[in-house]
Amino acid sequence: MSEDVVSEPSVCTRQPNQIVRRARIKPGMCGPNSLFVGQVGDWTWDAVSQFCGTDVYNARNEQGSPTYLGFYYYHIKASPDFHPGTLTFGDMLQVDSNVFGFGSESVLTLHLISRASEGTLYAEPLDLDTFYQRTPDNCMFIQNFNRWLVRTEGGSNEKLQKSSPVDFVSEHLPQLPARYSPRLVYDYARRNGSFLTEEQKAQLQCVAQERFEYQVDITRDLNGVGLLYFASYFTIVDQAILRLWRKMAWEDQSFMDRAVLDHQICFMGNANMSAVLMLEAQLWVDPGNPHAQKIFNVVIFEKSADRMMAVATVQL
């Protein structure tokens, strides 16, 4: 029987650590939800599978236990004309993913995402200098820092421990410069419950706070291996932002229209499906120009153990 190959989004690699793809935005990848951040996470797993010697979707450690390339730090830098909220059905993207080595238990992936132009691929792979020093213009920079994690107590999602697959290699990749180690950033966030610097806090004013419980939703929040899905943290953070939004008596429509220009989140722990989370959310603005910039800070705790699970700082 005749078979014709259908054109799929083309994917190609460039030496030594870069994978470039065209991807069509479909309903399962966009919207005012966490589908796009989840899709980018899959692209990270694809890129690491491509370069690091292991099948990330089916990885095992030395003991034969499943090990997951958990998301530890996720940073989106976007531009007013191209941010996750602007993506809709049919958009054709170019996704340029660059993988960097950082020891035997973690790996960093930088994605440069833009509207695809016919036939063009980027000349310059995205590096950390560009990520931190440039403001994205009509594109998004997304940094994913991932660590290999295994369960240590049966089916519990608590006390995940670092453990790499036996076949994981990253020494051959460009190495992450020490000055750009995400550890510097997330250690700060963990200590301070925020990515905001003392200098920023001195210039800004906290104009609203909320503290509320969130029961893990077992019809939505878990992933295919029963862990709290990293993309669900984004939605939980959005729920905290929405509470502050409504507290300020701002319209839901303006919440939907918001442009997230910078979104940092550090994931410090997972939780069981029965967990109740406690969220602490703050809205910070520049008192001299309160409409210019809104910065939301959200800390997620596991309530029963008062254990910090995530810190997010989101700038509109």
Add this chain to the structure above:
Amino acid sequence: MSEDVVSEPSVCTRQPNQIVRRARIKPGMCGPNSLFVGQVGDWTWDAVSQFCGTDVYNARNEQGSPTYLGFYYYHIKASPDFHPGTLTFGDMLQVDSNVFGFGSESVLTLHLISRASEGTLYAEPLDLDTFYQRTPDNCMFIQNFNRWLVRTEGGSNEKLQKSSPVDFVSEHLPQLPARYSPRLVYDYARRNGSFLTEEQKAQLQCVAQERFEYQVDITRDLNGVGLLYFASYFTIVDQAILRLWRKMAWEDQSFMDRAVLDHQICFMGNANMSAVLMLEAQLWVDPGNPHAQKIFNVVIFEKSADRMMAVATVQL
């Protein structure tokens, strides 16, 4: 610079209406959530784009308005050893999608989904006889019946009307036999608020009921064009089932372990982001054998207009 093509899941077509693909299950496509049903929806849009002359992701009607290939009826038939809840990271599937013509404003797609075996493609395309007469064995049959819908009142999600893209063609496809028209099934469901037949109801007993409000969640429920995402209806139905589950004092873990063997849902309307929904849910069992089979029936209304939005019958 050298470029190597990376192997992507292969996709090929067979004449005249069948598309076959291998697909790897990734975190963004599985779990106790609605990611998999959403992914299947994207495969439907891919298949229709392939065969029906129009780019479903970017379709316009004669007036130039965006028209969406809305989900009207979605029916999953699964087997105890292979149902959406069994899918996990790394599973390699074979997805065999068959498109059938049914007039100028709608189209029906049947997916046969199974674990991929090395190099094998199905000899027999899935047809409606098989869908209705066979019990899937270690595979899933999924039927999607879709209609072209446009907004008629500005940005409102109410009063969507049928309207096809100018370039949509389906006469060249195998036509849906009249006896298998999904209209027969969903007209019944609309009239009766259930897919259960009178005969089934006579044999079964309703042992629990719940009625509760659900506020559309603007951090989760909408899609990339601002409509209530069809996959969100599955989650809303699951929330109703979970309420009944807990009312019966059954464990959350057994809810997570449930095997959905048959899931029918008819989508009769959409809703705005400010909508409050009213859900009516029932649990039916065989009184002679109450643990053998559980059937959940869920009706979703838009509360302010008392408008029926969806009917679902889910059999474990």
